[in-house]
Amino acid sequence: MSIHPDNRADLLEISDQCVMCGICAPHCPTYLKYRNEAESPRGRIALIQALLHNKIPLDEKLKQHLDSCLNCQACEASCPSGVKYGELIDGIRVQQRAQEQQPNRAKEKLLEITASNKKLRNSAKLIRLAQLSGTYKLLSKGIERFIVEQPHINELLPERISARQNWAEQYPAIGDEQGHVSLFTGCIADIIDQGTLQDAITLLTHSGFRVTIPPHQACCGALHHHAGDTTRSHSLAEANIDAFSDNNAEHIIHCATGCGAHLMAYGQQLTTPKAEAFALKVDEISHFLLKYGVQKLSIKPLTEVVSIHLPCTQRNVLKQSTTPFDLLKLIPGLTTKPLADNNFCCGAAGSYMLEQPQMAQQLRQQKVDALQQSQAGILVSSNIGCAMYIAAGLRQQGQAVEVIHPISLLARQLKKR
Ligand code: SF4
Ligand code: SF4
Incomplete structure (x- = not known):
């Protein structure tokens, strides 16, 4: 049965599959840290069930237990009953977001910036200029507070963000062409890790693949989806499906498993034939290279x-x-x-x-x-x-x-x- 996670009845159905055995608990980082049932997968599922049955309110305490979940899905991978915890927590975050009276400014800003290549690239340019001019240390607090509104972003960034290079639309296969792939470049990766994308092109072309890079692709939308922002996550998914539908590549390759896991879920989330066809083409770069002859290099x-x-x-x-x-x-x-x-x-x-x-x-x-x-x-x-x-x-x-x-x-x- 196909489950629509933003639907209350479907969320109850997922949570009802939990037999409360607790096998997942030792796999859960938050449970191991706090040793508190409410910080375990089983505890969170019980709380979600009570919330969905209107037995408890979505108050600050409950939000805290839900927000401290990493959505790492270690519980789902270890669950013998096949409880789809990932869909459950994503679905409950949609409900959480719908009920939020005062949205978290920092989170909203992050979702807004990553949804727009233009805004993201402009923010990166500003940070780069400050790094190059030697004023970064002086300006970093202001950038954190007023430009990206993330109090911990500066410590994450590399000391020097390189200037972003534009991609060619096509990189020909080296030697006999054995196929055509498209490369998903991602949002943040296309700013601070273009080296990995360049390496992907090198290995793919040397393995006999013509590589195209659709210019109008967008962020995968994973951040938005896991934050319950289905409006943005669906519109980003649609933008990517359109961007990649133009060039008829046989495979869509990504270099980030976080993005890839989400790209592969487009079919399930949008349930359109185009989204399902897109999702079936997605593959992770190393996995793809191993399947298609990188061993010959x-x-x-x-x-x-x-x-x-x-x-x-x-x-x-x-x-x-x-x-x-x-x-x-x-x-x-x-x-x-x-x-x-x-x-x-x-x-x-x-x-x-x-x-x-x-x-x-x-x-x-x-x-x-x-x-x-x-x-x-x-x-x-x-x-x-x-x-x-x-x-x-x-x-x-x-x-x-x-x-x-x-x-x-x-x-x-x-x-x-
Ligand atoms: S989620 Fe799975 S492993 Fe964890 S308590 Fe429920 S049934 Fe058991
Ligand atoms: S997804 Fe959440 S509940 Fe499950 S193991 Fe990770 S932190 Fe624990």
């Missing part, structure tokens, strides 16, 4: 220890936990190690790192400590949000570990033709 050896971080969306939603390991096996001499406690969220969780900084920082600290113990010189992560957040934690502690996407490491070792 000549790769230089590298003697290095690399720690692999698994984003929640890669592990719990895409279920592709082995993908970065399989990809990096292609580099001779490389030692890969899973980052300890990879089964727990790093705290980034979309906008959670900005909204719940205390809990987020505690979770990140566990990653930073684990990385220090691993003695790896490089950390790879397949999601831009996690990579940015962990890199900021490492910077703050003066740890010189490079954080990159696994495909960037592979592209670096590629013997180019």
